[in-house]
Structure formats: structure tokens, C-alpha cells
Amino acid sequence: MDKPINNRxxxxxxxxxxxxxxNAILPLMTVVNYSVQDTFGNNEFFWNGIGWFTELxxxxxxxGGRFFDSLxxxxxxxxxxxxxxxxxxxxxxLAMPKKGWGVAACLVIMALPLLVPWNVVGTIWQIFARGDxxxxxxxxxxxxxxxxxxxxxLSAWITIIVMDVWHxxxxxxxxxxxxxxxxxxxxxxxxxxxxxxxxxxxxxIELPKLRRVLLIGVLLRFMDSFMxxxxxxxxxxxxxxxxxxxxxxxxxxxxxxxxDLGRAAAMSIVYNLIILTTCWIFYTVMxxxxxxxxx
Amino acid sequence: MSIDIAWMAWTWQTGIFxxxxxxxxxxxxxxxxxxxxxxxxxxxxxPTTRGDRLFISLLTAAFIHLIFLGFLGAEPMFxxxxxxxxxxxxxxxxxxxxxxxxxxxxxxxx
Numbered sequence: 112m113d114k115p116i117n118n119r120x121x122x123x124x125x126x127x128x129x130x131x132x133x134n135a136i137l138p139l140m141t142v143v144n145y146s147v148q149d150t151f152g153n154n155e156f157f158w159n160g161i162g163w164f165t166e167l168x169x170x171x172x173x174x175g176g177r178f179f180d181s182l183x184x185x186x187x188x189x190x191x192x193x194x195x196x197x198x199x200x201x202x203x204x205l206a207m208p209k210k211g212w213g214v215a216a217c218l219v220i221m222a223l224p225l226l227v228p229w230n231v232v233g234t235i236w237q238i239f240a241r242g243d244x245x246x247x248x249x250x251x252x253x254x255x256x257x258x259x260x261x262x263x264x265l266s267a268w269i270t271i272i273v274m275d276v277w278h279x280x281x282x283x284x285x286x287x288x289x290x291x292x293x294x295x296x297x298x299x300x301x302x303x304x305x306x307x308x309x310x311x312x313x314x315x316i317e318l319p320k321l322r323r324v325l326l327i328g329v330l331l332r333f334m335d336s337f338m339x340x341x342x343x344x345x346x347x348x349x350x351x352x353x354x355x356x357x358x359x360x361x362x363x364x365x366x367x368x369x370x371d372l373g374r375a376a377a378m379s380i381v382y383n384l385i386i387l388t389t390c391w392i393f394y395t396v397m398x399x400x401x402x403x404x405x406x
Numbered sequence: 407m408s409i410d411i412a413w414m415a416w417t418w419q420t421g422i423f424x425x426x427x428x429x430x431x432x433x434x435x436x437x438x439x440x441x442x443x444x445x446x447x448x449x450x451x452x453p454t455t456r457g458d459r460l461f462i463s464l465l466t467a468a469f470i471h472l473i474f475l476g477f478l479g480a481e482p483m484f485x486x487x488x489x490x491x492x493x494x495x496x497x498x499x500x501x502x503x504x505x506x507x508x509x510x511x512x513x514x515x516x
Contacts, residue, residue, distance in 0.1 A: 118439065137414070140414065140420075140424060141413070141414045141415065143420055143423070143424075144414060144415045144416055144417060144420045145415060147417060147419065147420060148415055148417065150415070154412050154413060154415075156415045156417075158417060161475065161480055161496075161498065164472070164475055165475060165479065165480060168472060168475055168476035169476070381472065384465070384468050384469065384472070387465065388465060388469075391461075391465070395452055399452055399453075402453070
């Protein structure tokens with residue numbers, strides 16, 4: 112079927128463009144403007160050129176040290192949660208029942224954590240992990256382990272990682288479950304005739320068929336965990352010290368806590384560039400995997 | 407009615423930057439209407455249109471500047487005989503030059 116091509120249809124996008132201009136493009140331009148200036152409030156700005164960027168990229172300065180530390184913690188957090196959530200999600204989806212009443216029960220239970228808002232998840236775990244009144248914290252301490260997420264760095268990290276795994280593994284599991292359901296039964300029958308082992312079925316049938324949903328899952332989880340703000344903010348407040356402070360928390364401290372607009376603007380531009388690049392790479396890979404399958 | 411944009415803290419330098427950016431996008435849009443974009447597969451082995459190549463060029467340009475600034479700094483190379491004290495030219499302009507070369511390469515081969 113021939114579709115008429117009419118470029119005037121682009122004018123229909125105009126309302127969206129105007130809205131985006133006001134809530135994204137103009138603020139972003141302002142951030143660029145701030146990043147080359149210094150201010151002491153009162154809407155008075157002083158030219159600082161690339162000074163903030165020089166400072167930001169030099170790990171020996173206060174700002175640079177802070178930035179690279181937070182960036183490192185962000186990558187570590189995302190790396191750890193992906194390494195846990197992806198295999199765990201696949202395992203859970205493989206273990207879920209394929210038919211019967213169990214399907215509905217599993218889906219509802221799995222979907223529950225996904226429906227809880229970030230700050231509520233934070234509050235739940237903040238109390239759950241407390242040593243004095245929290246069930247988890249109390250039991251772990253009663254077993255003789257020293258666990259205190261407000262003072263001990265390792266405890267704090269374990270708390271936010273377990274919390275994120277609890278909150279988001281379901282997403283991977285549900286995506287994989289949908290992927291598994293779409294594999295026609297004929298593949299499994301063929302494997303059975305060939306006498307393939309369970310592992311061989313997983314390696315050669317299930318995993319390749321899950322490639323696309325896993326890519327989407329990894330992309331979503333990476334972006335979400337890389338920008339994480341609310342949960343560590345509620346549970347640990349970025350502490351003890353700065354040990355659970357990621358870029359988002361640091362940025363808010365810098366921009367709103369210290370009102371250091373110039374430094375914060377430089378930091379957010381670099382942060383933005385990193386996220387933009389990662390998104391683009393993931394998107395390109397995803398689209399091309401799809402194209403390969405079609406051809 | 408007057409609109410107060412003091413909060414946006416414009417400077418002429420960032421103004422030039424955004425005008426150039428907008429001009430680039432406008433020219434690319436006009437080109438895309440006149441000569442529709444076609445995909446091709448270059449050395450990255452991904453199909454890219456002219457717009458994609460512009461996007462990659464701009465993104466790498468940003469990183470070239472940041473990496474240059476991080477490792478080599480922005481000390482003045484020489485000063486032009488302008489004004490009373492002369493106009494110092496930062497080393498960072500080399501990164502700009504490098505970005506332009508990089509963009510040419512991307513448009514040619516990617």
C-alpha cells in the first residue's frame with residue numbers, strides 16, 4: 112500500500128515542541144549559561160569561562176574529587192544490581208508456572224513491588240532494616256552480625272542493593288516471562304526429540320529468544336539505577352559520610368543545598384552527556400539487533 | 407507585556423554557541439527536505455543517516471573537549487596582538503579543531 116508522504120504533518124508536532132521547549136530546552140539552555148558563570152544570588156552573574164569544567168575534571172580539587180567519587184559509586188551500584196537482578200530475574204521467570212492458577216498468583220505477587228512508589232520503598236526499608244525496631248535489622252543483629260546501615264558503609268551498601276533487588280527484580284522476571292511465553296512449543300518438542308539437556312535448551316532456545324527483552328530490561332534497569340536518587344536519600348541520606356551518595360544526590364546537595372549553581376551546572380552537563388551516550392548506545396544496539404533478526 | 411529572562415543568565419558566548427547550534431539544525435533540516443536522507447552502513451557497521459552522523463559528531467565533540475580539558479588543560483598557547491594586553495588563545499581550541507576533523511571523518515566514513 113502506498114502511503115502519501117506529507118511533511119506538513121510535522122506541524123502537528125508543534126504543540127508538543129512548545130511544551131518541551133518550556134520544560135526541557137529552555138531550562139537546559141539556562142544550565143549551559145550557568146555552567147560558565149558564578150553567582151552569589153540576586154540574579155547577578157559573573158563570567159567564569161570554562162573554570163568550573165576545569166575544576167570538575169581535575170580529581171585533585173574538591174569538586175572534581177566529589178564528582179569522580181560519585182560517578183564511581185554510581186557505576187558500581189548499577190554494575191552490582193545488574194549482575195544480581197538479570198540472572199535472578201531469568202531464574203525466577205524460568206521457575207514461574209506456565210499454566211494453572213499459579214500464573215495469576217505469581218504475576219500479582221511479582222507486580223506488587225513495582226507498584227510501590229520509590230519514597231515508600233525507601234521508608235519501608237529504612238524502618239525494616241533498623242536495629243532497634245526493624246524486623247530485619249533486629250534479627251540480623253540478634254544473630255551476632257554487626258549490621259547498622261547508619262554507621263557502617265558495608266551495611267549501608269547491602270541495604271540499598273537488597274532494597275533495589277527487592278524492588279526491581281520483578282521487572283526483569285516479568286519481561287523474561289513474557290519472552291518465554293512467546294516461544295512456540297515446537298522448539299521444545301524438537302529439543303526433546305534431539306534429547307537435549309535442560310542446559311542446552313536454555314542456552315540455544317530460551318536465551319537467544321530472550322535477547323530482545325533482556326536488552327530492554329538491562330537498558331531500563333541501567334538508566335533507572337544510574338539516576339537513582341529517592342531510595343538512598345530516604346534510607347541513608349547518602350551516608351554514612353558520602354558512601355552512598357550518587358551523582359543525583361550530590362547534584363542536589365550542590366545546587367540546592369549549597370546554591371552553587373555554576374559548579375552544579377557543569378556537573379549536570381557532564382552527567383547528562385554520559386547518560387545521553389549510554390542511551391544512544393543501548394538504543395542503537397537494540398534497533399540493530401531487531402534489524403538483524405528481520406533480515 | 408515584557409518577559410523577564412534575567413534568570414536565564416545569558417552571556418554572548420553561550421548565545422553564539424546556541425545560535426550556531428540552531429543554525430546547524432536548521433541547515434540540516436532544510437537539506438533533509440531538499441535531499442531526503444538515505445541510510446548507509448559505514449565503519450561502525452550500523453545504518454546511519456545524515457542526522458545520525460551529526461548527532462554522533464556533536465556528542466563526540468563534547469567528549470573530545472572534556473577529555474582534552476581533563477588531561478591537557480586549557481593553558482594559553484599564544485596571544486594575538488589584539489587590545490592592550492593581547493588576546494590569549496587557549497589550548498582548548500585544538501580540541502575544537504580536533505572535533506571538526508573528527509566530524510569530517512564521521513560524515514565521510516561512519
